[in-house]
Structure formats: structure tokens, C-alpha cells
Amino acid sequence: MKKISIISGGSSGLGLAIAELLVKNGKNVIILGRDGEKLSKAARRLSMFSETAHISTLVCNIGNEKDVKNTGKFLKEHKIVTEYLFNNAGRGLFNPVTESTAKLVDDVFEANIKGMILLTTEILKITPEKEELTIVNIMSTSALYGRDQESIYCAAKWGARGYTEALRTELKGTKRNIIAVYPGGMKTDFWKITSDGRDISGFMDPGDVAEKIVNAVLGPDKLIVTDITINRKK
Numbered sequence: 072m073k074k075i076s077i078i079s080g081g082s083s084g085l086g087l088a089i090a091e092l093l094v095k096n097g098k099n100v101i102i103l104g105r106d107g108e109k110l111s112k113a114a115r116r117l118s119m120f121s122e123t124a125h126i127s128t129l130v131c132n133i134g135n136e137k138d139v140k141n142t143g144k145f146l147k148e149h150k151i152v153t154e155y156l157f158n159n160a161g162r163g164l165f166n167p168v169t170e171s172t173a174k175l176v177d178d179v180f181e182a183n184i185k186g187m188i189l190l191t192t193e194i195l196k197i198t199p200e201k202e203e204l205t206i207v208n209i210m211s212t213s214a215l216y217g218r219d220q221e222s223i224y225c226a227a228k229w230g231a232r233g234y235t236e237a238l239r240t241e242l243k244g245t246k247r248n249i250i251a252v253y254p255g256g257m258k259t260d261f262w263k264i265t266s267d268g269r270d271i272s273g274f275m276d277p278g279d280v281a282e283k284i285v286n287a288v289l290g291p292d293k294l295i296v297t298d299i300t301i302n303r304k305k
């Protein structure tokens with residue numbers, strides 16, 4: 072059985088930075104995303120840091136049940152066991168509360184919550200109970216506060232937080248570890264699609280945020296960090 076780390080949304084931003092640090096730590100990684108070319112470009116970058124680690128890509132819209140089941144099938148067929156699952160993929164589309172539509176709700180919920188649930192379910196199902204599995208759910212400080220123009224995004228991230236807490240309760244006493252991560256603003260492509268003209272020049276570098284997360288997750292075996300909030304120093 073080959074052990075791997077799965078990173079949803081590993082083709083850019085925070086997910087790619089996490090993948091880079093895992094590879095540098097000798098971990099085999101599979102990065103997931105919807106755009107095959109973006110994934111290949113990310114894998115080429117990751118291969119520069121790899122001496123022993125194996126790097127794979129899978130096109131998978133985590134909000135699409137068929138894609139997620141195909142990912143599970145691939146892992147089973149290749150006798151791959153997930154050691155770390157980073158539920159990182161997400162999108163932010165911001166709007167005034169009077170302009171929410173069904174499409175906006177679907178688009179924001181797809182990766183931020185529905186995809187987190189579908190991918191987690193599939194990985195839990197196919198990972199043998201005797202194997203240790205750590206699930207790291209990347210949310211946002213928008214899962215801790217209610218923010219102007221971010222009502223749908225906050226709803227999705229607060230939902231993901233509720234899911235994470237319930238997961239932890241239900242899986243207590245098993246070999247599944249659940250880690251919740253709440254980062255503040257980062258300089259990533261995330262802000263290209265929100266197009267709300269926000270000044271992100273003072274936001275955090277995703278590499279710095281990834282370092283805090285990976286250090287906590289890969290830390291001493293006998294201990295677990297359960298909740299991580301990461302913000303800029305004032």
C-alpha cells in the first residue's frame with residue numbers, strides 16, 4: 072500500500088504551497104482541481120522540489136459526486152492509502168445580500184462545503200479503519216465572523232465548520248484526526264474571481280500560511296493540534 076496526501080485545490084494558492092511543503096518533507100501527493108492544464112503546470116513546479124516523493128494530479132470537481140467516486144476508484148485500484156486529506160479547494164464570490172441568487176449559492180457552496188463533504192465521505196469509506204487518517208479542513212476566518220458582502224461565503228464556511236465539528240464528534244475514538252484551519256486574507260488567485268476591488272497588498276503570503284499549517288499537521292506523532300487560526304500580525 073502506498074501512502075499519500077491528497078490536496079483538493081492543489082493547483083494554486085494555499086493548496087499548492089501546502090503540496091510544496093509536503094513534497095519537501097518526502098510525502099507523496101495527489102493534487103485535485105478542475106483544470107487539467109493548471110494541475111500539470113503545478114505538478115511540474117512540485118517536481119522541482121521532489122527527490123523521493125511521488126507527485127500525481129487528478130482532474131476532479133469535488134462538488135461532483137461522479138468525479139469524487141472516480142477519484143476513490145483510482146485510489147483503490149492503485150492500492151493507495153490516504154494519510155492526509157487537505158480539504159482546501161474553495162471559491163469566494165461576494166455580493167450584497169439583496170443580490171443573492173440560486174446560481175451564486177450553488178457556485179459558492181460547490182467546493183466550500185458540498186465538495187468538502189463528498190470528498191471526505193469517499194476517503195473515509197475507502198481508508199481501512201486500522202490506518203491513521205488526518206483530515207485537515209481549510210476554512211476561513213469568515214467561518215468565525217459574519218462579514219459585509221460575504222453572506223453566502225460565510226454561510227458556506229460556517230457550514231463547513233459545523234460539518235468539521237460533527238465529524239470530530241462522530242469519529243472520536245477512531246484512527247481519524249480532524250484539524251480545523253481558519254486563515255485570514257491571503258494574496259492568491261482567489262481574489263481574481265471575486266473582483267470586488269479589495270486591496271490585498273497587505274494580505275498574507277500563502278507560503279507563510281502553508282508553513283504554519285504543515286508544521287502543525289506533521290508535528291510530533293503523539294500530539295494533535297485541533298484548531299488553527301492564522302492572521303497577520305497587526
Ligand SMILES: NC(=O)c1ccc[n+]([C@@H]2O[C@H](COP(=O)([O-])OP(=O)(O)OC[C@H]3O[C@@H](n4cnc5c(N)ncnc54)[C@H](OP(=O)(O)O)[C@@H]3O)[C@@H](O)[C@H]2O)c1
Nearest residue numbers: 080082083084085105106132133160161211256257259261
Ligand atoms: N485567499 C484568501 O484570502 C483566503 C482567505 C481565507 C480562506 N481562504 C480559503 O483558502 C482555500 C484556498 O484558496 P486560495 O486562496 O488558495 O485560492 P485559489 O488560489 O483560487 O485556489 C483555489 C483552488 O481550488 C480549486 N477549486 C476551486 N473549485 C474547485 C472545485 N469545485 N473542485 C476542485 N477544485 C476546485 C482551484 O482550481 P480550479 O479552479 O482549477 O478547480 C484552485 O486550485 C479556499 O478554501 C479559500 O476559501 C482563502
